[in-house]
Amino acid sequence: MIRVKRRASGFLRDFQEFALKGNVVDLAIAVIIGTAFGRIITSFVEDVIMPLINPLVGLTGKDWKTITVGPGIAIGHFLGSIVDFLIIALILFMAIRALQRFKRQEATDDSPSDPSLVVQERLIGALDNLTNTLESRNNQVL
Missing domain, CATH: 1.10.1200.120 (Large-conductance mechanosensitive channel, MscL; domain 1)
Structure with a gap:
């Protein structure tokens, strides 16, 4: 039972x-x-x-x-x-x-993108900005 x-x-x-x-x-x-x-x-x-x-x-x-x-x-x-x-x-x-x-x-x-690709893109962007800044300063000095 x-x-x-x-x-x-x-x-x-x-x-x-x-x-x-x-x-x-x-x-x-x-x-x-x-x-x-x-x-x-x-x-x-x-x-x-x-x-x-x-x-x-x-x-x-x-x-x-x-x-x-x-x-x-x-x-x-x-x-x-x-x-x-x-x-x-x-x-x-x-x-x-x-x-x-x-x-x-x-x-x-x-x-989802690969984190290393995101870091690389940011570094490339930062390098491009730095290059542009340096070129503009060199042009002003000359």
């Missing part, structure tokens, strides 16, 4: 550690936001894009949602799902591309 309680408390402790890790919480938030985003895109397709396409498809005298081929093959609903997918894929592509550009820019800006 004691072993069962220890195992159960160990299991619950392990599950609590897993469930409260940042990755799991972040994943849950991403799923919730993704679901809401999917609903927005579906509404956009059904309420904005497809009514614009409906006159083209409406030549058959039907609404785009009700177009079927054969017994129960809903082409209209499938077409709406394809447009949903294409819009979401385009938005994800643009977001990932922007993130990659940002990371590349960040990598070039924050590239």
